[in-house]
Amino acid sequence: MLNKIVLIGPPGAGKSSIGKSLAKDLSLPFIDSDTEIEKSSGKKISEIFVDDGEPHFRALEVEKVKQLLQDFEGIVSLGGGAPINTEISQILESASYPVIFIDVSIAQAAVRIGFNKDRPLLLINPRQQWMNLMSVRRPVYEKLASDTVSSDSKKPHEVAKIIVEKIKAKI
Numbered sequence: 001m002l003n004k005i006v007l008i009g010p011p012g013a014g015k016s017s018i019g020k021s022l023a024k025d026l027s028l029p030f031i032d033s034d035t036e037i038e039k040s041s042g043k044k045i046s047e048i049f050v051d052d053g054e055p056h057f058r059a060l061e062v063e064k065v066k067q068l069l070q071d072f073e074g075i076v077s078l079g080g081g082a083p084i085n086t087e088i089s090q091i092l093e094s095a096s097y098p099v100i101f102i103d104v105s106i107a108q109a110a111v112r113i114g115f116n117k118d119r120p121l122l123l124i125n126p127r128q129q130w131m132n133l134m135s136v137r138r139p140v141y142e143k144l145a146s147d148t149v150s151s152d153s154k155k156p157h158e159v160a161k162i163i164v165e166k167i168k169a170k171i
């Protein structure tokens with residue numbers, strides 16, 4: 001039985017929006033690693049970056065994501081940088097559940113991300129930073145993904161529908 005689907009991809013791909021739609025379609029619960037880190041720490045991600053630094057955020061992230069991947073049954077949206085951690089990538093690489101890379105072009109990501117202060121890695125020159133992150137991360141996302149779906153020019157519920165079709169075709 002399908003009890004877990006993990007969504008990976010860069011900021012602005014639509015993981016959180018698509019994940020919620022997918023959860024509704026499949027009548028499964030939804031969880032977002034960023035939101036869970038914020039709940040446990042009582043701080044926004046941007047505050048953790050400013051107050052405690054990125055290494056502290058990454059330490060919280062690896063523990064939270066490992067716990068979610070082990071215990072949570074439903075749709076899991078991971079923070080954009082989570083798959084870069086070796087412990088997390090090893091878990092995803094040997095996973096028996098679908099790992100979906102939500103791809104997006106820089107043109108669409110730029111529109112969606114804008115200058116949102118909630119994305120601490122993209123505060124200065126967000127377009128260039130996003131491209132820098134993607135040049136390192138794209139090969140990792142591609143290696144870990146059991147399927148890739150682009151969210152360009154599609155609404156979250158349309159992407160969710162495509163994901164369901166791809167997964168059902170494999171069962």
Ligand SMILES: Nc1ncnc2c1ncn2[C@@H]1O[C@H](COP(=O)(O)OP(=O)(O)OP(=O)(O)O)[C@@H](O)[C@H]1O
Nearest residue numbers: 010011012013014015016017080112151154155156
């Ligand atoms: N398919 C889409 N078309 C247009 N806008 C979208 C689409 N998907 C998401 N958005 C919008 O883009 C923004 C980013 O979406 P979302 O938060 O779901 O992305 P994310 O991949 O979870 O990003 P992050 O890694 O920063 O959490 C939101 O404002 C959302 O409403």
Ligand SMILES: O=C(O)C1=C[C@@H](O)[C@@H](O)[C@H](O)C1
Nearest residue numbers: 011034045079080081119120
């Ligand atoms: O791409 C990243 O490294 C990040 C993406 C967000 O989901 C958050 O996890 C945080 O802002 C870091």
Ligand SMILES: [Mg+2]
Nearest residue numbers: 015016034077
């Ligand atoms: Mg998100």
